[in-house]
Amino acid sequence: MDVKSVGVIGAGQMGNGIAHVLALAEYDVLLNDVSQDALNSAMATIEGNMARQASRGKISDEEMQSALKRITTTMELPQLGQTDLVIEAATERETVKQAIFESLLPHLQPHTILTSNTSSISITRLASRTDRPERFMGFHFMNPVPVMQLVELIRGIATDQPTFAACKAVVDRLGKTAASAEDFPAFIVNRILMPMINEAVYTLYEGVGNVQSIDQSMKLGANHPMGPLELADFIGLDTCLAIMNVLHDGLADTKYRPCPLLTKYVEAGWLGRKTQRGFYDYRGEAPVPTR
Numbered sequence: 654m655d656v657k658s659v660g661v662i663g664a665g666q667m668g669n670g671i672a673h674v675l676a677l678a679e680y681d682v683l684l685n686d687v688s689q690d691a692l693n694s695a696m697a698t699i700e701g702n703m704a705r706q707a708s709r710g711k712i713s714d715e716e717m718q719s720a721l722k723r724i725t726t727t728m729e730l731p732q733l734g735q736t737d738l739v740i741e742a743a744t745e746r747e748t749v750k751q752a753i754f755e756s757l758l759p760h761l762q763p764h765t766i767l768t769s770n771t772s773s774i775s776i777t778r779l780a781s782r783t784d785r786p787e788r789f790m791g792f793h794f795m796n797p798v799p800v801m802q803l804v805e806l807i808r809g810i811a812t813d814q815p816t817f818a819a820c821k822a823v824v825d826r827l828g829k830t831a832a833s834a835e836d837f838p839a840f841i842v843n844r845i846l847m848p849m850i851n852e853a854v855y856t857l858y859e860g861v862g863n864v865q866s867i868d869q870s871m872k873l874g875a876n877h878p879m880g881p882l883e884l885a886d887f888i889g890l891d892t893c894l895a896i897m898n899v900l901h902d903g904l905a906d907t908k909y910r911p912c913p914l915l916t917k918y919v920e921a922g923w924l925g926r927k928t929q930r931g932f933y934d935y936r937g938e939a940p941v942p943t944r
């Protein structure tokens with residue numbers, strides 16, 4: 654199937670990045686969120702990121718202008734029923750995702766492929782609640798979407814080959830690299846990355862190091878581009894905790910138990926960059942460690 658139009662649900666940091674790269678690859682994009690503020694700020698972010706790419710000669714001004722014209726925003730979820738491919742990128746909570754698919758189903762064209770950008774949740778289980786488990790997949794971008802090369806493609810137990818091929822063709826047209834992952838909790842990248850981040854929070858919780866020494870150690874000692882706590886703030890501490898809970902529940906192994914300090918930050922509403930406070934405080938000129 655030839656995908657021409659894509660609906661993106663959730664205009665947070667992932668949804669805006671996904672809309673950005675799809676529009677530059679000449680797909681028509683319909684971006685949806687429950688909040689008009691989120692849609693407005695997503696468009697402002699996309700414009701700012703494209704302007705930076707244009708200023709560095711990565712894209713031309715014409716490419717930027719025509720990409721921006723290809724993105725339409727809407728708070729009306731049913732409108733996305735007209736698209737060929739839907740990528741759900743709303744909050745990492747299974748009940749939220751299920752409710753979205755339930756509301757969207759009556760409006761879908763028969764051929765529309767449904768996908769989720771979930772970081773961890775079972776694709777098979779999400780698919781089983783829809784009318785098209787064979788045309789349902791995990792389509793997992795990495796953050797920041799315009800920069801990161803990888804997209805994990807996750808087949809549910811029922812996903813058919815034409816659906817996989819259509820999604821792989823989209824990844825190819827984006828100029829990104831697809832990695833196939835089996836449908837088990839958190840797939841490949843987060844199965845490995847998130848326990849490392851959780852362990853960094855335990856290292857902080859047990860006083861082995863402070864925020865600065867932990868991040869500096871992993872940057873200078875292991876050549877990571879960001880320290881694990883800086884990366885956790887970048888991803889969102891609510892998302893990190895949600896992924897750890899999926900690993901813990903899904904694999905029933907105590908080695909995945911979320912660090913109580915991670916839970917405490919989330920309960921405080923200190924979710925990282927998106928709320929201006931997490932392991933660092935971002936409200937001043939430079940980030941300041943909170944521990």
Ligand SMILES: CC(=O)CC(=O)SCCNC(=O)CCNC(=O)[C@H](O)C(C)(C)COP(=O)(O)OP(=O)(O)OC[C@H]1O[C@@H](n2cnc3c(N)ncnc32)[C@H](O)[C@@H]1OP(=O)(O)O
Pocket residue numbers: 702705709711771772794795796797798799800801842843846878879884888
């Ligand atoms: C949780 C999940 O489900 C899965 C995940 O996504 S896990 C998270 C995966 N992501 C990571 O691990 C990211 C780790 N961090 C990094 O790779 C780097 O720190 C980074 C790429 C984010 C930034 O790199 P940096 O060298 O420190 O900063 P910076 O120089 O500002 O950025 C590098 C380039 O990316 C661009 N860039 C950064 N963020 C961008 C964005 N949101 N949109 C567009 N371009 C962006 C910059 O403009 C810059 O471009 P040039 O090379 O043209 O100058």
Ligand SMILES: NC(=O)C1=CN([C@@H]2O[C@H](COP(=O)(O)OP(=O)(O)OC[C@H]3O[C@@H](n4cnc5c(N)ncnc54)[C@H](OP(=O)(O)O)[C@@H]3O)[C@@H](O)[C@H]2O)C=CC1
Pocket residue numbers: 662663664665666667668685686687688691742743744745746749753770771772773793794795796887888889892927
């Ligand atoms: N952060 C990351 O590094 C990565 C995240 N992901 C996954 O991508 C998804 C989105 O994450 P991220 O962008 O970081 O999260 P954000 O919190 O930045 O954005 C989520 C957006 O979804 C909106 N939303 C919530 N409910 C609905 C709904 N019913 N319909 C439409 N929009 C809704 C939220 O609105 P409001 O704020 O009003 O609730 C918010 O704007 C998650 O599944 C996450 O696991 C995947 C790869 C990397």
